[in-house]
Amino acid sequence: MKFSNSLKFNAVAEWWDGYIAYAALKKTIYELEEGLGNRNDGAAYGERSSLLASGDQSAWTNEKFIPLLDRELAKIVTFYKAQEPELRAEIDDVAANIARREEEGLGPDPRYVDDDESDDDDVSNLGSGSSPHATRRRRRTLSGLSAQYSPLEPPHHALGDLEASYVTYRPEESPEGRNTRAGRSHSLSNALKSPRAALANLFNSQPPESVWMSKSTFAWETRMLFKRRITAVYITATSLKSYVDLNHSGFRKILKKYDKITENDLKDRYMQENVEVAYPFEQATRSRLNDMIAQIVGQYATCITQGDLSQAQKQLRLYQREQIVWERDTVWRQMIGEERRGERDGQVKNLVPSSALNSTTPPLATIPTPFGGIKVTGNRISILVALTSFLTLLNVKAVEGPEANRCFAIFVFATILWATEAIPLFVTSTSVPFFVAVLRVIRTPEGEPMSAPDATKFVFSTMFSPTIMLLLGGFTLSSALSKTNIDRIIITRVLSFAGTRPSTVLLSFMCVSCFASMWISNVAAPALCFALIRPILSSLPPKSTFAPCLIMAIALAANIGGQSSPISSPQNLIALDAMNPRLDWLHWFAVAIPVSVVSVLLIWLLLLAIYRPSNTADGQRLSIKPIRATRETFTLKQYWVMFVCVVTIGLWCVAHEIETYFGDMGIIAIIPIVAFFGSGVLKKADFDQFLWSIVFLAMGGISLGKAVVSSGLIDTMDVVIRDRISGLRLYEVVLALTAVVVVVSTFISHTIASVLLVPIAADIGASLPTPHPRLLIFITGLACSTGMGMPVSGFPNQTAATQEDDMGILYLTNIDFLKCGVPASMISALVVASIGYILMLLVKV
Structure with missing residues (x-):
């Protein structure tokens, strides 16, 4: 796949303006190539070789192209520096919520009985430090996650039920849903505070059951809330890592094309002196991002997989793949479709020749019938002529011998369809062995017509020769x-x-x-x-x-x-x-x-x-x-x-x-x-x-x-x-x-x-x-x-x-x-x- 297509399909749609403008840089390279040709044409014929051999060509193209690369690099650095703190704040906020939840244990979560605004914020899995841009990204990520059963889920629950409880029945939309949920939390709180519960806790020598291990409905719903929150943060982190990798590849690819087209050697020098030392591409920055991803995996393992890091990694990667598929199927489909139709940026891409676009000719006539109009086209006339000739020759003695006469009918039928291409050529060819076998055209060495089974074997044996x-x-x-x-x-x-x-x-x-x-x-x-x-x-x-x-x-x-x-x-x-x-x-x-x-x-x-x-x-x-x-x-x-x-x-x-x-x-x-x-x-x-x-x-x-x-x-x-x-x-x-x-x-x-x-x-x-x-x-x-x-x-x-x-x-x-x-x-x-x-x-x- 070409890198321009790879960039389209792997980029985050809402971050598109932050990626390297690969197509624009590629267009500039071809313009520079054309400019070089014009400069060389301006010289005398005998002077061109010396002009091309001099350093003037490299200096001229570098002067035009390097500022464009610098501008793209600065854009990427600025974008990454804005995204990294947001991601860090999200991870810290999740860690704080996990710690607070562990301290409270199976006690009531005040967020369940708080006012509408607090509930809406937590249900949407938004950290306190999230920007509006990150908020939209998180909401879209959550809508793309498919329903998956956790190993800890009770058999009668599904993620769809959770979404019904925490997304569909929003407080401002369904008071009944809010009251039901609040009532369930109050009932659990009252049960925990009852004298019988207090007496049981007083004489119970075992430590209190962890919210991450309990099989209660309240604990399960709490884990599912954290599961969705952590999964959304993980997808954001891996998308940011993909952003770095794609832009790094973009610079390497575009510089390679630049060197090839302009016969230059800028790639290695620019990559080492500019790209590799830029903040998003530094080794320290990449290591910091990997550490954040590892921390997210650890949080998921704590809350969901009972400390199993490998299982946590496996599940998160599964959600990541589903998110990528969902984004490609929804976000990019319209964008790519518009581009193919020439609707983006007001430009027609000419992906299909105009002759091909106009290949559908209007019908010659339309015959009205009780079931609708029948369009008369050249192809349909050719098919009708071929069938008429075929049936006529089958019933008229055109040549000597019944087998030869039937073969002549097949020959004329195929010739008309092949010549007019009324149907695809290979379709006509495929029909030939059918008629040859059914009409008993093949004869034995003694001159007798073969039976249909023997004729079928003979025809197929000759076809794959x-x-x-x-x-x-x-x-x-x-x-x-x-x-x-x-x-x-x-x-x-x-x-x-x-x-x-x-x-x-x-x-x-x-x-x-x-x-x-x-x-x-x-x-x-x-x-x-x-x-x-x-x-x-x-x-x-x-x-x-x-x-x-x-x-x-x-x-x-x-x-x-x-x-x-x-x-x-x-x-x-x-x-x-x-x-x-x-x-x-x-x-x-x-x-x-x-x-x-x-x-x-x-x-x-x-x-x-x-x-x-x-x-x-x-x-x-x-x-x-x-x-x-x-x-x-x-x-x-x-x-x-x-x-x-x-x-x-x-x-x-x-x-x-x-x-x-x-x-x-x-x-x-x-x-x-x-x-x-x-x-x-x-x-x-x-x-x-x-x-x-x-x-x-x-x-x-x-x-x-x-x-x-x-x-x-x-x-x-x-x-x-x-x-x-x-x-x-x-x-x-x-x-x-x-x-x-x-x-x-x-x-x-x-x-x-x-x-x-x-x-x-x-x-x-x-x-x-x-x-x-x-x-x-x-x-x-x-x-x-x-x-x-x-x-x-x-x-x-x-x-x-x-x-x-x-x-x-x-x-x-x-x-x-x-x-x-x-x-x-x-x-x-x-x-x-x-x-x-x-x-x-x-x-x-």
Whole structure:
């Protein structure tokens, strides 16, 4: 969790103004960074290195930032010095009341029969020295304490009864309650003063029973009164200790960020010379606060747990946790909700892109019915069309064979829903095995329809295939690289060599985006790159063409990276699953990496020609703020992650040579799962956050592909395909298939395009005079990643389309995708169909 969020959730709401203004200081740091860029831009190009190397930068930023730190530190010291005496007075007052109660023993407590004001004060557990601020804090703390039974409580009493007696029946609100309570105390007093009681005390040799040990109702209620009072003081004391710790961490965190952003070394010096010697952070002050907390625990042990300090500590910590939960659930919920809605301080946080906020389109029409109006939307029309087509094809002979006809109905139904995304993609995929089993689409090797139980077993056995295990292995590698920050360290170090020339920076980010997409998926890689370019975008002059050019470049390169390795995107895994025998990683890299490199270079030249980002709007030469490499060094955990990743990828590259030992690449994928989750690098929560929707999407696609083959639908399609490709040479088939794949993948998901087209490519390849099924499947898998002409064409484009500037204006429009994405799709597809085709022939795919 970021420290700013940790501060929000752990701070005391009523003390919020007394905490370090972490968000404001962080904003100041970024303003100083921007100021440094402006100062450097003011110097001549050749003078910048000397300017940056001089002490002028540190002196200028320190002059601006240190006074702000001093002001925050003074505020915290003042606040703590005001709170500590109040806490001390509370503890002393409790100690005095305990001593007075012990002296009186089981005698009547005058506070029970005193006037209304005294009763109200004691019931509210307020010390005589409490300030109004502390009074509000104590009242809120008491209202947050839940009803808990004490080990000393009689079985027929609960804290709720006590609250009813001492809070609900207040003197000014219910005279009956007051009289009842006073009467009970008077009755006890009279009983103690009666002659029989006096005579019993005269001849009783045992000491009088302590109020902390007695089982009488009066003693129990007295203990409960002290219990609530001490618990409230304990929560105040621990909150004050948390206040000190949070502010100390705040100074350390903000100084670390300051040194990193401004390349300074202020942290250690300021912490030692200013923070550590400030009154709240002195060791003597911390020891005094710990002693006060220990004294409170001792008071609780005396009054409640019969001297058992460990039990007292345990109970008080339980109440403290309940108080924290209560505060987070009540006090902070409204504040955080307002902030997320942009209602605090009059600022809109832009946590959600405007395009996402406006994603709910109005209905096309509303049909009135006796039960209310039915809204007609595009999604509902798509669902209706899909269901109508499905039911029609089930009852009309569209293709030869009943199983093939039913499979064709499922195929059309799924295709419509996948193309329109009327329901989530994985939901459509999950429905495929249901229809396949229920409609008896699967056939036995003899050509007879399988029974529903056998069809169910067959479909489920194909869904969790080695390909799915390979997908999970890829997710594991991606999660480990991201969680240990290896991806960011490597990427920032590479980008630090990019310099300040716009064209070089553009190519560097494209290479990084493409390479990152190979290993951490083309979903996470562009998101990471977009986070890294934020400082660059904020420093650009108004109306600079470099901003949309850079965002578009990252998205297009991430799409290209989606074809570079087998685990970079689901379409590659679907293509691998359809190959027989399956292609190993070494052969995949031999084709995909040269294709990706050439595609990235050509797209880079295309973007430079379209945007011309080297100059500003007024004709000046644009200089980009350089990316600084992180100072972090690799830890033992990071070396362990790198070792496992290298070993796993190496085994995948030579999978065919070692299949005698491992059997399949899916088995090798178990290695990183066991290594990372077993060693504690990844936790259960990381496993829960895997892209399970992608897993189920791939499962549904695999089951549909098996159904198309088993039902005989592929044989029927084979007849049509043979007629279309008869007389065509292999390369002509490659060009035609590539064009179809690019068009389909541009308008629907790349993964869905592979699900629909890979079986067709396999059948086309098998129908050629010289069969080349693996080659055409490979072509299809690579070409699916080249469909990037629309904002909806793949995850990278969708992420890029939501990028906004500080004013909430989108960087990219549909025109950008048309003028850049469409030519880029054509270029990369031609590279696949030319260079990729030649390389496939050379490696004998």
